[in-house]
Amino acid sequence: MTVSREEAIDLLDKLVRIDSVTPWLIPGGAGEGEVATFMKHWFEEFGLDVIIEEVEPGRPNVLAWLRGTSPGPTVCLSAHSDTVGYANWADRALVPEVKGDLMIGLGVADDKGGCAAAMLAVRELVRTNTPLAGNVLVAMVADEEGVSIGTEHLVAHHADEIDLAINLEPEGSHVIFGEHQGFGWIDIIVHGVPAHGSAPEKGVDAIVHMAEVITRLHRLDTTTWTPNPDPRNGRTVFHTGTISGGTDYATYPNKVVLGIEIGTQPGERLTDRVAEIEAIFDEVRQQEPRFSGEVQVRLDRDPFTGQGNEALLAALADATEAVNGTRSPVTGLNAWTDAALFQEAGIPTVLFGPEGGNYHAADEWVSIPDMIATTEILRQTVATLLAAPVHSAG
Ligand SMILES: [Zn+2]
Known part of the structure; x- marks a missing residue:
């Protein structure tokens, strides 16, 4: 089962329309409060345990737990809910537009496409009644575009509960990042x-x-x-x-x-x-x-150097091959992401996400088909990592 194009567009459209400019970059920016409330309700509709953790006033993380059917490790899917400002956009930033296979809007790729992929992937796991030996934590964090207070707070308070992390940023499902500057x-x-x-x-x-x-x-x-x-x-x-x-x-x-x-x-x-x-x-x-x-x-x-993430890399690469028909190679990146903070906290981590472009500029875009592919890759990766033992009769 895969999410439909309509479902993917509908969720991403709603996320982009909610202003979540980080006030760290743009004084007076809306912050993540409203988008966090939306996400909380969205997760609760299909039965996840959701908590909002206020990192600073108006700067929440959303943590949504899908509890497994049997004990096992916890896989964290993480993306940031804040965006940069929209001075370059005139009045179009928060009014997403679909042009063919692209959606255009502020943060549509960086990182609301990643948020939507993680949200839809966990909903697919629920819809398909996938038995899971372990848990999924979807963490929608604040302030990655500022100074990452969201992920700092998450790993400071929850690192012990997380065994593996996939940090979602938009570089395209054709590539997996195991390190960066x-x-x-x-x-x-x-x-x-x-x-x-x-x-x-x-x-x-x-x-x-x-x-x-x-x-x-x-x-x-x-x-x-x-x-x-x-x-x-x-x-x-x-x-x-x-x-x-x-x-x-x-x-x-x-x-x-x-x-x-x-x-x-x-x-x-x-x-x-x-x-x-x-x-x-x-x-x-x-x-x-x-x-x-x-x-x-x-x-x-510090740079990000993935360690102990072999099982994660293998499951993710297998899923890219199953979904895209070609196996995504593992490489590095000339930018910094919150993946470094997860790994520094001792959590084996990889960096992955749907394809986009024009980040931090006007006409930022995300590929709708690649966002849907990313959703399915995440669903399969989690299902592999948390595969519950099959109980046969007799
Ligand atoms: Zn980002």
């Missing part, structure tokens, strides 16, 4: 000495010194990171994000702050990147003795 948000701060414009012997120009740092960072990227991509996780992420500094036209700038996003490959830590930035400071100081710089790490997320 980590990343850091780092502020690079260069200090100058403020002085009257007529006093160059007193002033130290923080902006000119920062320019030297930026030039060298860019060179490190073009000579080291870009030409040497990780075979599975791609080029190490690096880009500048924000810059601010100086006080006025008439004064030597006292300070510049550059915000960057920078990646780490499995086996690396953010401290490796910080050491490279500090080596750049030393270089600039040789040329500009009055240079003064410091690094402040704002967010540090």
Whole structure:
């Protein structure tokens, strides 16, 4: 049995129409409260035990339990219910549109397509009366687009109850991710000495010194990171994000702050990147003795390296072959997801999800057929992992 196209479109349409912009990114954003209430009622309609856990006011996780027919491990299907903002969308963001095989709307792929696939997969397990030796926990978490307070809360309070996790993010059911990059948000701060414009012997120009740092960072990227991509996780992420500094036209700038996003490959830590930035400071100081710089790490997320997830990978790959006709390979990703937090909590984890595009931009889309395929792949994967022993008569 497979969910119909109408059922898939209907649920996803409803999820997208509920504003759940993360207030971490967009102050005043709606948060996940309303979508969590909708999900709770939806799960309760077919008998799941549902709890809402308020991580912060207006920032709930929804945990829906399908209890097995006999004891066994618990498989967690997890997706995030928040979205980025919709400044790029005019007024179309929350009005999903179906064009052929695509649905277009805010968060339709990232990650409400993943939410819908997990929700529909667990409902199919109920509808088909599949005997399960173990439990399914569907976790719809808050704030992945912010700083992942939802998954942090989930693993802090429930890691002991979860044996395996499939984290759903939209990359397409033709590929399975067993690892991905980590990343850091780092502020690079260069200090100058403020002085009257007529006093160059007193002033130290923080902006000119920062320019030297930026030039060298860019060179490190073009000579080291870009030409040497990780075979599975791609080029190490690096880009500048924000810059601010100086006080006025008439004064030597006292300070510049550059915000960057920078990646780490499995086996690396953010401290490796910080050491490279500090080596750049030393270089600039040789040329500009009055240079003064410091690094402040704002967010540090380790890479994801799946461990102990062999049974999960095998069941998932078998299901992709059964549903899609081709076996999805296991590879890595040049982005970070909550999968890293599950694995860090000791839960064997894989990353998987329906195919989409234009994430965090206007005209974000998801493939409806691939969302339906993902639903069926999840259903089969859980049924395999929690296969109840067959009791024969006599
Ligand atoms: Zn996402």
